[in-house]
Amino acid sequence: MPSFKTLDDLNDIAGKRVLVRVDLNVPVKDGKVTDITRIERVAPTIIELSKKGAKVILLAHFGRPKDGPSPDLSLSLIAPSVEEVLDRPVATASDVIGDAATAAVASMKDGDILLLENTRFHKGEEKNDPDFVKALAANGDIYVNDAFSAAHRAHASTEGLAHHLPAHAGRTMQAELEALESGLGNPARPVVAIVGGAKVSTKIDLLMNLVKKVDALVIGGGMANTFIAARGTNVGKSLCEHDLAETAKQIMIEAATAGCAIILPEDGVVAREFKANATNEIVAIDAIPADAMVLDVGPKSIEAVKAWIERAQTLVWNGPLGAFEIEPFDKATVAAARYAAERTRAGKLVSVAGGGDTVSALNHAGVADDFSYVSTAGGAFLEWMEGKALPGVAVLAKA
Ligand SMILES: Nc1ncnc2c1ncn2[C@@H]1O[C@H](COP(=O)(O)OP(=O)(O)O)[C@@H](O)[C@H]1O
Numbered sequence: 001m002p003s004f005k006t007l008d009d010l011n012d013i014a015g016k017r018v019l020v021r022v023d024l025n026v027p028v029k030d031g032k033v034t035d036i037t038r039i040e041r042v043a044p045t046i047i048e049l050s051k052k053g054a055k056v057i058l059l060a061h062f063g064r065p066k067d068g069p070s071p072d073l074s075l076s077l078i079a080p081s082v083e084e085v086l087d088r089p090v091a092t093a094s095d096v097i098g099d100a101a102t103a104a105v106a107s108m109k110d111g112d113i114l115l116l117e118n119t120r121f122h123k124g125e126e127k128n129d130p131d132f133v134k135a136l137a138a139n140g141d142i143y144v145n146d147a148f149s150a151a152h153r154a155h156a157s158t159e160g161l162a163h164h165l166p167a168h169a170g171r172t173m174q175a176e177l178e179a180l181e182s183g184l185g186n187p188a189r190p191v192v193a194i195v196g197g198a199k200v201s202t203k204i205d206l207l208m209n210l211v212k213k214v215d216a217l218v219i220g221g222g223m224a225n226t227f228i229a230a231r232g233t234n235v236g237k238s239l240c241e242h243d244l245a246e247t248a249k250q251i252m253i254e255a256a257t258a259g260c261a262i263i264l265p266e267d268g269v270v271a272r273e274f275k276a277n278a279t280n281e282i283v284a285i286d287a288i289p290a291d292a293m294v295l296d297v298g299p300k301s302i303e304a305v306k307a308w309i310e311r312a313q314t315l316v317w318n319g320p321l322g323a324f325e326i327e328p329f330d331k332a333t334v335a336a337a338r339y340a341a342e343r344t345r346a347g348k349l350v351s352v353a354g355g356g357d358t359v360s361a362l363n364h365a366g367v368a369d370d371f372s373y374v375s376t377a378g379g380a381f382l383e384w385m386e387g388k389a390l391p392g393v394a395v396l397a398k399a
């Protein structure tokens with residue numbers, strides 16, 4: 001595990017402006033936060049710094065804004081939940097740099113907490129643009145990164161800042177790395193990975209290495225549609241990234257070479273509308289109607305997933321098997337989560353799951369506490385599993 005400075009190395013910080021990168025990219029429905037796990041996980045760092053008298057300035061992204069600020073991706077939507085979890089007032093600012101941010105920081109008293117606006121409202125964030133990094137750094141004396149779940153991004157607030165200010169890992173960053181190392185550093189085999197969800201383009205590349213590390217890869221969700229389409233099967237209107245067909249094919253070749261089984265759904269639950277209780281039917285995976293979309297894997301596939309969980313000694317899971325937020329398309333995710341929890345409780349399985357929506361899905365299934373470890377991270381967790389150095393962690397180690 002890389003060594004880095006932590007909060008233990010931060011003394012006499014009363015009055016200091018501490019820029020704390022947190023991950024507040026939480027699930028939201030109708031403007032309301034539906035899962036507060038990520039907020040709960042960063043609370044200890046925020047409270048500790050505030051109690052030491054620091055001015056705690058939170059930096060975070062929310063969603064993937066394309067063209068600058070948009071009200072539906074404003075962190076002001078998340079601020080009330082942050083206040084509720086911390087049980088303290090949290091001020092907000094209408095921007096993350098510039099006059100609005102400077103004025104908000106200038107008005108802080110020792111121990112105050114301020115949430116700046118979505119870092120991704122500026123293009124410089126994802127480009128790790130030096131001028132944007134400087135503008136962020138102007139409001140801080142110290143940088144703390146507690147966003148393990150965004151540490152696979154070499155962005156201004158996750159990587160760039162550590163080159164400008166004394167950089168420390170927050171309590172969650174530290175705890176996540178320790179827990180993953182102790183749970184998965186030397187995993188018992190067979191290791192089975194389940195990968196689903198919707199972030200196909202940002203996660204598909206890492207499967208190329210993941211298949212060399214695990215014995216079986218079970219693919220569900222939007223990711224499965226992309227693999228099924230790559231085989232030449234019609235996926236109708238399903239969430240699918242057709243331009244990634246070649247990558248998907250290459251992954252299947254790599255998996256065969258590495259001796260990793262790839263398990264794709266045999267059947268799916270299809271609907272014509274993405275909404276709760278939409279009329280739906282179960283179809284074989286090669287019989288998806290052209291005007292329908294697969295919103296969950298079907299009952300035969302659920303049995304296959306459970307059989308792989310039964311064979312596994314270690315399970316790593318990121319990405320729900322279906323659109324679990326809308327019933328009845330939560331069935332496969334709930335069934336797999338409950339079965340993995342049952343095997344874990346019986347001492348037959350080490351189960352590690354991660355990702356904002358995956359954690360929310362485990363909470364929905366009522367089994368998050370039964371898993372061996374639940375990480376706040378999805379993509380970062382899988383990249384860690386691949387053995388990759390995460391830019392946000394590597395830079396802390398250097399600092
Ligand atoms: N078949 C599907 N069609 C559309 N969306 C899906 C499907 N399966 C899963 N999803 C969606 O994937 C999202 C979670 O994906 P992702 O962000 O990759 O997971 P995580 O946050 O756990 O890393 C959920 O909102 C879920 O509705």
Ligand SMILES: O=C(OP(=O)(O)O)[C@H](O)COP(=O)(O)O
Nearest residue numbers: 025149150355356377378379380
């Ligand atoms: O939610 C996140 O990642 P995850 O969906 O892989 O768990 C992180 O906040 C990173 O977000 P990003 O994938 O838009 O960079």
